[in-house]
Amino acid sequence: MTAGGDNSEISTDSIVVATKDQVSSDLAGETVLLSMRSAIYYGLDEVASRIWELVREPTRVSEVRDAITREYDVDPERCEADVLAFLRALADKGLIEVADGA
Amino acid sequence: MSRVSLSPEARLLLLTAAVSPNDAALRQALMAGINWQELCDLARHEKATSVLVRELGRLGADVSNSSYVELRQFATMSVMHMLQLEQLLYQSIDILAQHQIDAILLKGAGLAYTVYPSFTDRPMGDIDLLVRPQHAERAWSLLQQHGWTPMDGEAERYVGHHHLAPLFQASGRFRLEIHAELLAAEHPFRFSTDRLWQHAQQITVKGRAVTVLDPVHQLWHACVHFAWSHAMEWGSWRTLRDSAAITQPTGFNWTEFVAFARETRAATCCFWTLRVARRVTGAAVPDDVLSSLRPPYPEFIIERLERHFISSLFPSEDRCPSVWLTRRLWEVGVSPRWSRHGAARPWQVSERWTATSRSPQSQQSDVRSAGWFRRVAAGITYLLRLSHFSLPVNALNVRT
Numbered sequence: 068m069t070a071g072g073d074n075s076e077i078s079t080d081s082i083v084v085a086t087k088d089q090v091s092s093d094l095a096g097e098t099v100l101l102s103m104r105s106a107i108y109y110g111l112d113e114v115a116s117r118i119w120e121l122v123r124e125p126t127r128v129s130e131v132r133d134a135i136t137r138e139y140d141v142d143p144e145r146c147e148a149d150v151l152a153f154l155r156a157l158a159d160k161g162l163i164e165v166a167d168g169a
Numbered sequence: 170m171s172r173v174s175l176s177p178e179a180r181l182l183l184l185t186a187a188v189s190p191n192d193a194a195l196r197q198a199l200m201a202g203i204n205w206q207e208l209c210d211l212a213r214h215e216k217a218t219s220v221l222v223r224e225l226g227r228l229g230a231d232v233s234n235s236s237y238v239e240l241r242q243f244a245t246m247s248v249m250h251m252l253q254l255e256q257l258l259y260q261s262i263d264i265l266a267q268h269q270i271d272a273i274l275l276k277g278a279g280l281a282y283t284v285y286p287s288f289t290d291r292p293m294g295d296i297d298l299l300v301r302p303q304h305a306e307r308a309w310s311l312l313q314q315h316g317w318t319p320m321d322g323e324a325e326r327y328v329g330h331h332h333l334a335p336l337f338q339a340s341g342r343f344r345l346e347i348h349a350e351l352l353a354a355e356h357p358f359r360f361s362t363d364r365l366w367q368h369a370q371q372i373t374v375k376g377r378a379v380t381v382l383d384p385v386h387q388l389w390h391a392c393v394h395f396a397w398s399h400a401m402e403w404g405s406w407r408t409l410r411d412s413a414a415i416t417q418p419t420g421f422n423w424t425e426f427v428a429f430a431r432e433t434r435a436a437t438c439c440f441w442t443l444r445v446a447r448r449v450t451g452a453a454v455p456d457d458v459l460s461s462l463r464p465p466y467p468e469f470i471i472e473r474l475e476r477h478f479i480s481s482l483f484p485s486e487d488r489c490p491s492v493w494l495t496r497r498l499w500e501v502g503v504s505p506r507w508s509r510h511g512a513a514r515p516w517q518v519s520e521r522w523t524a525t526s527r528s529p530q531s532q533q534s535d536v537r538s539a540g541w542f543r544r545v546a547a548g549i550t551y552l553l554r555l556s557h558f559s560l561p562v563n564a565l566n567v568r569t
Binding site for chain 2: 090091092093094095096099101103106108
């Protein structure tokens with residue numbers, strides 16, 4: 068697994084999971100995240116919190132995309148682009164680890 | 170004559186202290202005309218912002234005003250604080266464990282891991298660790314080698330106190346206290362800290378063994394800390410919520426608790442904390458437990474005192490206007506003579522501290538003691554109004 072590597076490699080086939088270098092807490096539908104590596108806090112809105120909830124266990128990106136598309140009634144293409152961008156940002160910050168799927 | 174009553178904001182906040190806050194009661198409280206700025210200030214004072222925001226979110230309350238935005242911001246900051254504080258707690262207990270120093274997590278930290286779902290569910294201002302007296306200095310020094318620092322010149326002031334000078338990190342944002350004893354030296358209770366150590370329980374948190382007080386001692390400490398150390402005027406929301414949470418499990422050993430409370434001369438302190446907790450949070454305190462702990466007064470006196478203690482839970486203009494009267498009412502309620510407390514009173518501790526520093530509390534006392542005649546008149550008015558005090562509706566009393 069790699070964290071914070073070349074995150075442009077994240078694809079819908081990738082399996083992603085939250086790293087152990089963070090702690091988080093729910094706050095009325097939003098999430099407060101603390102990166103223990105950088106000691107920086109992040110606030111996630113409702114949709115981002117849902118994605119975060121999904122990737123707390125190893126999950127394929129396509130499954131994240133499908134869940135968000137289904138739950139929020141958004142255009143699948145737009146959703147895929149947004150989910151990938153968000154996950155790449157999380158990986159950049161060392162908050163998720165990325166491994167290529169089988 | 171106007172009624173002494175809790176504000177709508179105080180009532181709403183108290184509803185969130187229940188183990189399972191009642192939705193109907195919360196909605197009813199929200200319709201009572203909430204001043205959101207006052208609610209935000211009160212929630213901050215009680216360190217309740219994150220719990221309040223979670224409850225409002227769970228309820229789907231439609232709130233959109235600038236004070237609610239501010240409340241959410243403070244709640245977010247509170248959660249951030251708790252996330253970081255938990256990491257500092259891990260580091261600290263790991264350091265002490267590496268040096269074979271046993272530590273019991275007291276108060277918030279201990280409760281967070283035993284009666285709440287997570288650390289962030291039990292907001293707290295600091296970490297309190299109880300170590301054996303012979304280890305206290307070494308623990309305090311060790312933590313200073315790992316980022317914790319006391320304030321300049323504070324160490325001497327804490328000589329003989331039940332905890333050493335508080336340690337701080339991040340410009341005072343995080344605070345930790347090493348306790349050698351549970352309570353300040355002036356306390357009148359007959360208990361041995363060794364007994365607490367003997368009954369302490371080991372639990373596992375994130376793969377590390379941590380020690381917490383036995384549930385009976387947790388509740389006893391919560392009651393005594395609130396009713397005696399804080400004279401029922403400080404940390405109210407958290408204590409009442411803790412009391413409800415500790416006593417929620419059906420297996421709580423009430424027989425042992427009552428015996429310990431009576432044996433240690435803490436019966437009345439436990440009675441008042443639990444009576445008020447049951448009244449305002451619906452805490453599952455059995456009638457016979459309260460009967461076993463109550464001071465020897467008829468019910469109408471108990472009811473009047475209960476109204477006074479509930480009206481004093483939070484800062485308010487309706488609070489008892491006289492320090493002198495507040496202390497006398499506390500003495501009537503806790504009954505130091507009947508409880509065999511001798512001359513020990515909680516304010517002796519604060520008076521000892523004000524002898525060496527001017528605290529905000531002492532400044533408040535000056536304001537509250539201004540003018541003997543006015544003070545007496547205000548006190549009499551307060552007592553008269555108290556008989557019309559409307560007790561808060563607890564979570565159990567609201568019909569859905």
